[in-house]
Amino acid sequence: MALKVFINGTLFDKDEARVSVYDHGLLYGDGVFEGIRSYGGEVFRLDEHLDRLWDSAKAIWLTIPMTKADLAQAIRDTLRANGIQDGYIRVVVTRGAGTLGLDPNRCSHPQVIIITDHIALYPDELYEKGLEIITVSTVRNHPAALSPRVKSLNYLNNILAKIEGLQAGCIEALMLNHKGEVAECTGDNIFLIRGGRLSTPPNEAGILEGITRQVVIDLAREAGIDVREVPLTKHDVYIADECFLTGTAAEVVPVVKVDSRAIGPGAPGPITRDLMKRFKAVTRG
Ligand code: PXG
Numbered sequence: 001m002a003l004k005v006f007i008n009g010t011l012f013d014k015d016e017a018r019v020s021v022y023d024h025g026l027l028y029g030d031g032v033f034e035g036i037r038s039y040g041g042e043v044f045r046l047d048e049h050l051d052r053l054w055d056s057a058k059a060i061w062l063t064i065p066m067t068k069a070d071l072a073q074a075i076r077d078t079l080r081a082n083g084i085q086d087g088y089i090r091v092v093v094t095r096g097a098g099t100l101g102l103d104p105n106r107c108s109h110p111q112v113i114i115i116t117d118h119i120a121l122y123p124d125e126l127y128e129k130g131l132e133i134i135t136v137s138t139v140r141n142h143p144a145a146l147s148p149r150v151k152s153l154n155y156l157n158n159i160l161a162k163i164e165g166l167q168a169g170c171i172e173a174l175m176l177n178h179k180g181e182v183a184e185c186t187g188d189n190i191f192l193i194r195g196g197r198l199s200t201p202p203n204e205a206g207i208l209e210g211i212t213r214q215v216v217i218d219l220a221r222e223a224g225i226d227v228r229e230v231p232l233t234k235h236d237v238y239i240a241d242e243c244f245l246t247g248t249a250a251e252v253v254p255v256v257k258v259d260s261r262a263i264g265p266g267a268p269g270p271i272t273r274d275l276m277k278r279f280k281a282v283t284r285g
Helices: 024-028 046-059 068-081 124-129 156-167 211-222 234-238 270-284
Strands: 004-007 010-013 031-039 087-094 111-117 131-135 173-176 182-185 189-194 197-200 227-229 242-247 251-258
Touching (some): 004 068, 031 046, 031 270, 046 068, 046 211, 068 087, 068 111, 124 251, 131 156, 156 173, 182 189, 182 234, 197 211, 211 227, 211 251, 242 270
Parallel strands (some): 131 173, 131 251, 197 227
Antiparallel strands (some): 004 111, 031 087, 087 111, 173 182, 189 197, 189 242, 242 251
């Protein structure tokens, strides 16, 4: 049975699910999205994802033509229609079909799309041995231009960074902000541990306010770990005892090498392992 895709209230077979080539989501990257996971049929942190989607939409003057409650129900219905338990949910809201010109007022109505599918997991080995990443030259979007807090369909900044990383043989890449501070990776937030303390860049560093990031901050505090949201430099990364990334797709993944420098002893550290275990308990309890 073909996967069903939700578009504006109707479920279409995957191959029949279409939007117009005049959609400003395609023509200009004019729209917003969320990447969400479900575990055992339950949507993980759905309210937080819906709040962020609505905040992103508000920032770009896009009115989502549904209530949060209706979208939540539509997500659950789409998951159920596809019989997906552990999966990946992509919610996309585009500006809709318009004319060949930037003016969003000439677009008819936004397209609300829900894709539910199975998630391609990173290999287990990555979680055991840890990841190697590099700092790339692509600077994270200046917050005064397009705020990194908006999860927009315009992901070229991150894609360029991803390409730089891939060309260096790394599946994730670290981006600095316009001030040269550590911001985040292309689809993941970054955490450092030094002297038993956890630190991660604050919102003001120009990052997406990751939902996994917040889950991990809460888990660490519950575990009695001191957590600080502070500006960080590359130097802080190089001298860290431990480093890990968080994101909906990656969950919590250890980093053992940055710019060819081993982090700590070059193997996932004890606090990272403990937080990975706690995260697993929350998601797969
Ligand atoms: N930073 C950036 C730039 C992201 O895009 C994160 C951090 C982590 O945020 P969450 O809320 O997921 O903890 C992201 C998340 C995809 C996809 O399909 C992208 C993300 C998440 C899920 C899927 O490209 N980005």
